[in-house]
Amino acid sequence: MEAASHSEAKTNYLNADYGIKSWLLTTDHKRIALLFLGSITFFFFIGGFFAMLIRLELLTPAGDLVLADTYNKLFTMHGIVMIFLFLIPSIPAVFGNFLIPMMIGAKDLAFPKLNLASWYIYMAGASFILYAIVTGGMDTGWTFYTPFSTTYSNTNVITAAVGVFIVGFSSIFTGLNFIVTIHRMRAPGLTWRRLPLFIWAHYATALIMVLGTPVLAITIVLVALERLFHFGIFDARLGGDPLLFQHLFWFYSHPAVYIMILPSMAVISEVIACFSRKRIFGYDFVAMSSIAIAVLGFLVWAHHMFVAGISTYAALIFSLLTFFVAIPSAVKVFNWTATLYKGSISFETPMLYAFAFIGLFTIGGLTGIFLGAVGLDLHVHDTYFVVAHFHYVMVGGGVTGFLCALHFWWPKMTGKMYPEAFAKLSAVLVFVGFNLTFFPQFLLGYLGMPRRYHAYPPEFQVLNVLSTAGASILAAGFIMPMIYLVWSLQYGKDAGPNPYRAAGLEWKTASPPATFNFDETPVVTWEAYNYDEIDAPDHGPQKGVEVAG
């Protein structure tokens, strides 16, 4: 591998500078991505620890492992850590950060210092949340519903809310940076319709981050003012309206679900195209479906409130709008499937995760339609059916997409290959463990087991034992990559610039890339996913894939 040894000898972003200061003061988007990768992995395992305690408690019908109050804190802390500290930043802050400038042929994001600031802001907010956890935790649920959060809860609500408020600005600045970068920093010739679909989906994600997060921020400010100074905006005793809180909260938090899933869809489009050696079927539709999801996502929030006391007409309209979101989501699933058709498919680890994503997201998305139907929602609202549904979307979709991206771009980030056999085994463990954990929860919910209780009637035990057993397998599937990926840093095979012969500008530079990504700004004359040209025996060097810098 001459190209590989050549790139190895060069200075790259990892060895360009040494010492803790060179990391903490870096403005290189790739180093900041790695800072985020370390931080969110840490919080993923904290959130996972709470999840394990929840599953252990539910192993037996009696509430015998933790007190009811402790259980309330466990699911609250699990939710807050997983959503605000892992899922929201996960793919955008790590892979978006790392790849967007490379995919569009830029040297960095538009605002490198703001990018570093968003990591520090994230860490500051995360510290508040961590402090709230170690000094006693909080028990409002991740949703901070009023009046419990403003009046009755005696736990660290304010500290946690301040943490969420601060973390929100990290998300806003990341989104702002992406939007401006994608508009202003594209390489010559890289028109909008030549962009990888990864970029389109991140653009849609960034729109949601920028438009939704400020609303959550002001909502949290109002909750804090209410709790500290008894303002009464959300307090029914003072004439305020707790439903207004739910409207404002879900105006952000429903689109936030799409912040968690769109970046995974971004990853899947790249991986499916690469491992079936085909251009994505219906590129324009897949690109526009991202934007459609972002726009429609803002119009469906009240489907979280069907039983909260909104009017029947409002419920019907939000139900209808909720069905509309299924259309662009289905466009993606169908187009990925059509891409596979007559493709030359290979089953490397990222592709296994991509397949897992398509299946699990389809189940998660379709059960979302069930919940969007008012009649059925009344039946299964606040049951384990809902828990199973959103875990299929967020873990089956979000985390699977994250692991897919981690394996696909690990060679690019580190210059080393992961061990394929172990990686495949862990992908299978994740898939089996995930389904065993969460599929029984659909059944539990349909049979009427409510969420957020630490004890349950004995007839639900078999399904709960299955779920806890699945969670153990899932945990093994998550811990394995931690071990073999760290191992691969030292002992992994050299990856070379493009181990998968993938399309995309990020593969045309060395692995790991140099600090400014490209020796010369590339000029793009081809469409995204030009696998026909790459695989053609006579492809020219200007469109080639092994032009290591």
Add this chain to the structure above:
Amino acid sequence: MHPTMGLRRGLKLPDSEIAVQHNLKHHFADMEQQKETSTFGMWVFLVTEIMFFGGMFAAYLIYRLSYYNAWVAGSQTMEIQLGAINTAVLICSSLTMVMAVHSAKLGNRKLTAIFLILTLALGFAFLGIKGVEYHTHWVHHEVPGADFHFEHAGNYDPRQVAIFFSLYFAMTGMHAMHMIIGAGLLTWLLIANARGRFSPSYNSPVEMVGLYWHFVDLIWIYLFPLLYLISHHHNG
């Protein structure tokens, strides 16, 4: 690229070229792209600010429709003269801000400094007058909380007036917070200007802070009629 790199190679560059190179960040192709990028970024940020205030405007609208009479009563406690003076003060500060941007573009350091100081002074004048208003509300027990007390003479529950005041303090408080941040930015500009950081070819920080300052003014232009004027002559 390092600003003196060309010089080390023995090339002679005109002063303006050196200034341009010094301010061009490594990841931009040219000054124009850099300037467009920062302007665009600022506009996107202002969109997030609209959404930030938007949550409170939505709450205002909903409660105004639900508790109209209480809203009228609350609105009538506002001191229109002080609000009007403050509106004038802010509009003047926008003018001086524009003049500061203009002077910076002409490269006139002294005038830039004078207009920045004027803007800052008007900003503090606004905050001072706002403080006087807050004090009056405090003295009259119009601050929501345990101490809240409102003599009511109409067909409404006085607790609904407390919600009006909650939103009044939340909205004007958030606005004042933005003014204070703006004052900090103006101070930073003053220091940078004194150090000669700005020139006709590089002055986008002044322009960006200017955009922010105008935005904060604009929020007030909406707050003033909504909180002070809109129900003033109605009977509760």
